[in-house]
Amino acid sequence: MERGSSWPVRRDDQEDTSMIASKLHPQNIRSSNKWKAALQLLAGMERHGPKPCVSTYNTTIRACNAGDQWAVALELLAGMERNGPKPGVSTYEAAMKSCGHCQQWAVALELLAEMRQHGLKPNPNTYYAAIRACVKCQELGVALELLAEMRQHGLKPNPSTYAAIISACGQCRQWAVALQLLAQMKRQRLQPNVNLYSSVISTCVTARQMDVVFQLFEEAHVHACMSSEPDKVVQERLELFRAMGCE
Template sequence: MHPKQLSTRSLGREMITTTLGGEDMSWQDGLALLESLESPSVEMYNKVLRACALSGQWEPGCWLLDEMVELGLDPDRQSFVSAIEACGTQGRYEEANHVLSYMKEAEHELDEEVYGFVAKACEVAGNWRQLMWTFDEMMMRDLVPDLVSYNRAIGGCGEEGEWEMALSLVLEADSRGITPDYVSYDLAMRALHKAKQANRAHSLLETMKSAGVGPGKEMLGMVQELCREAGDVARAEEIVRELDRGGLSHGESEGR
């Protein structure tokens, strides 16, 4: 077995049953439990893997899967999901994808939950291109990321200066039946503002209005500033009038 840096404990049958039935077992106690047993079951491993997932302990989660195989046990779907979840919370996208590949080989069901944890790993690590690849793979399987994942990706792309990708994600979400919300447009608009993309920003503003999402004064202010800097006086003045019609004063901060 892999070194667990824990002393082996002798647990009686009653304690094992109690530990398996409880919901608050620590991952350390779980490893000690497995160490004490001659023939731990898949159920026992899953209990410990779940504790690892809740604690973000990706490393023991991954090698517990290997240990199960070495002992002749077949990890089930929950075994893999827990290991991927542990990787997801800690930004270990390479390890998450490695476990995912094993899951594919074992022909377990792959759904939004599984890919959601892989996407989470990419988000935490700030690897937005890897996140896009994860989205692409989901879509090839007719799975759709949720709005929260899209918004995180849009924001991350904006932070990295990938304004084209941020903008395409807003349009892609909409085309796949995931309706962008104010946060989606706001994050994309900030990416365009940062990149000084006046025409794109104005176009996104019109798209947002057509979708029935109110832009708010801060966003209008960003577009007005870009238009003014680009020398598009007509559009800049139009936005100022829109701010005035709404009883808003350009330059005021918007509470969200």
């Protein structure tokens, strides 16, 4: 579907918009069928008032994300660009998450470029959404380019961003890249947790880099003792790899 094309939104004059609003409580928004109720609520507000604000559009786009309706999310974004209210950074982030959820990584990158054209500056969360979209499609090279771009713009990636890319390294069997990212985290004083170490270790095991594996286990053990995470998790996985004859 082309950006900006018309999307058939049902507008039921008899619909009780307040009742639909209660259905869109944050606790229920993840349900896959809530996007239809969200569209009905938005349509009712457009026709009868009050005029929907950016937050209302953001909530509706997030509902589309939960329902795998990335094309509907894009149409809502296009409608905001045409008629207002103007989308904000959070709006683009929600739309990119919807694209990523449906493995539309190229569209997510288009949105990242589009928000700049509208004078909006991407933040770490919007970059994370774009990177997640790339990771879901195993576009490791593009994800790494986005990570470098973040740093060029003075934005500090959060641990979740590194974890997503390191996960892609495992899928693409790029153990050396995973190690580089782990080292980069340490230089930025970001504390890797046990799960992140486990992801790097699994990547190295697949590549039969066992010397590196046991070095990482030792590091993870130290970090686990320094944090609130139980170091027995690391030890149990070490015993598992030994049982597999990987020493």
